[in-house]
Amino acid sequence: xxxxxxxxxxxxxxxxxxxxxxxxxxxxxxxxxxxxxxxxxxxxxxxxxxxxxxxxxxxxxxxxxxxxxxxxxxxxxxxxxxxxxxxxxxxxxxxxxxxxxxxxxxxxxxxxxxxxxxxxxxxxxxxxxxxxxxxxxxxxxxxxxxxxxxxxxxxxxxxxxxxxxxxxxxxxxxxxxxxxxxxxxxxxxxxxxxxxxxxxxxxxxxxxxxxxxxxxxxxxxxxxxxxxxxxxxxxxxxxxxxxxxxxxxxxxxxxxxxxxxxxxxxxxxxxxxxxxxxxxxxxxxxxxxxxxxxxxxxxxxxxxxxxxxxxxxxxxxxxx
Amino acid sequence: xxxxxxxxxxxxxxxxxxxxxxxxxxxxxxxxxxxxxxxxxxxxxxxxxxxxxxxxxxxxxxxxxxxxxxxxxxxxxxxxxxxxxxxxxxxxxxxxxxxxxxxxxxxxxxxxxxxxxxxxxxxxxx
Numbered sequence: 001x002x003x004x005x006x007x008x009x010x011x012x013x014x015x016x017x018x019x020x021x022x023x024x025x026x027x028x029x030x031x032x033x034x035x036x037x038x039x040x041x042x043x044x045x046x047x048x049x050x051x052x053x054x055x056x057x058x059x060x061x062x063x064x065x066x067x068x069x070x071x072x073x074x075x076x077x078x079x080x081x082x083x084x085x086x087x088x089x090x091x092x093x094x095x096x097x098x099x100x101x102x103x104x105x106x107x108x109x110x111x112x113x114x115x116x117x118x119x120x121x122x123x124x125x126x127x128x129x130x131x132x133x134x135x136x137x138x139x140x141x142x143x144x145x146x147x148x149x150x151x152x153x154x155x156x157x158x159x160x161x162x163x164x165x166x167x168x169x170x171x172x173x174x175x176x177x178x179x180x181x182x183x184x185x186x187x188x189x190x191x192x193x194x195x196x197x198x199x200x201x202x203x204x205x206x207x208x209x210x211x212x213x214x215x216x217x218x219x220x221x222x223x224x225x226x227x228x229x230x231x232x233x234x235x236x237x238x239x240x241x242x243x244x245x246x247x248x249x250x251x252x253x254x255x256x257x258x259x260x261x262x263x264x265x266x267x268x269x270x271x272x273x274x275x276x277x278x279x280x281x282x283x284x285x286x287x288x289x290x291x292x293x294x295x296x297x298x299x300x301x302x303x304x305x306x307x308x309x310x311x312x313x314x315x316x317x318x319x320x
Numbered sequence: 321x322x323x324x325x326x327x328x329x330x331x332x333x334x335x336x337x338x339x340x341x342x343x344x345x346x347x348x349x350x351x352x353x354x355x356x357x358x359x360x361x362x363x364x365x366x367x368x369x370x371x372x373x374x375x376x377x378x379x380x381x382x383x384x385x386x387x388x389x390x391x392x393x394x395x396x397x398x399x400x401x402x403x404x405x406x407x408x409x410x411x412x413x414x415x416x417x418x419x420x421x422x423x424x425x426x427x428x429x430x431x432x433x434x435x436x437x438x439x440x441x442x443x444x445x446x
Contacts, residue, residue: 127401
């Protein structure tokens with residue numbers, strides 16, 4: 001049994017874990033119900049909403065844990081069990097209790113997820129260095145990869161590099177290549193590789209199906225923003241959309257179509273969304289600030305009101 | 321795994337000649353860029369340690385061969401670097417064509433027709 005200051009911090013950490021689970025569940029329900037509605041929101045607002053959704057469980061759980069800590073230090077919410085939110089035996093902590101087990105499982109999961117991400121990041125860094133070594137620089141931070149398959153992409157966190165294959169350069173006109181490179185440069189300027197990775201780290205804490213949906217929405221928003229960055233007076237949106245379809249056609253020739261219906265539909269939806277967006281056929285609205293603020297408040301109140309109940313439900317089965 | 325200039329040149333040579341020992345490599349490059357036999361021996365060793373070359377002993381010298389072809393290596397690296405963000409969260413790239421592979425001709429024709437219609441409409445508006 002641990003007592004005193006350390007026990008308080010460990011109990012606060014357990015509160016943080018429980019709050020995170022409740023917030024994550026609430027946000028997941030919200031996403032499951034309203035995911036399709038995200039497509040009607042303007043690109044920049046959509047990006048903010050998506051970031052907010054993946055960060056919200058962290059923000060809400062940290063806020064609740066701090067509120068509990070402050071409450072304990074100032075003895076306002078622990079005076080009576082009848083208070084709105086309270087926690088028993090705040091200054092005692094036993095590793096062989098559900099509090100201890102919850103904390104250990106959470107720490108193990110967190111360690112596994114973060115370590116896994118960092119290992120993959122390191123592998124990616126090494127492969128990217130190799131690919132850069134075998135590519136031909138054609139402009140400032142633009143490299144040509146000598147393979148016949150058409151493709152173009154941007155990678156790198158600090159030194160962002162744009163790659164284009166010789167197959168792509170061969171098949172496309174100079175104007176189309178400018179559109180593709182402009183699109184890639186826009187990704188580099190907006191730090192999309194780093195943002196994509198960070199977003200995927202936060203998504204790791206959601207169930208895989210939901211994480212996939214969130215990443216898909218973020219990918220679409222990033223692609224639409226990069227497509228939009230290329231459109232100028234000289235380069236009309238119809239030309240950018242045409243280039244996009246031409247590249248899709250080339251890729252279809254090189255890559256066998258996947259049979260997974262879900263994947264095909266997602267792909268179709270995204271390309272269509274990008275083309276419709278460029279052609280101005282989507283009516284996109286800004287996010288409603290009041291509704292967003294109400295949602296955040298509801299999540300926060302939801303955690304505060306349910307953490308005590310969750311605590312009691314768990315203790316009908318396990319000892320603390 | 322980063323490749324130095326000389327490593328890339330030696331690898332390129334072995335991709336063209338399939339197999340060579342250090343003396344053959346040295347004889348080829350000595351005329352072009354100089355350097356000692358030891359320089360080329362250590363370059364071949366480094367490429368072997370990076371698992372890009374395989375080697376076997378013939379009498380007293382190692383015969384080096386590329387373990388993987390140029391296009392195969394680049395293809396593997398591209399695939400690894402650009403794994404799709406949605407199907408593989410390891411992906412750290414933003415790609416122009418990342419989401420356009422799962423399409424059929426009919427869908428693409430439909431989109432082309434839509435773009436053409438928009439083009440005509442914009443031209444008429446002017």
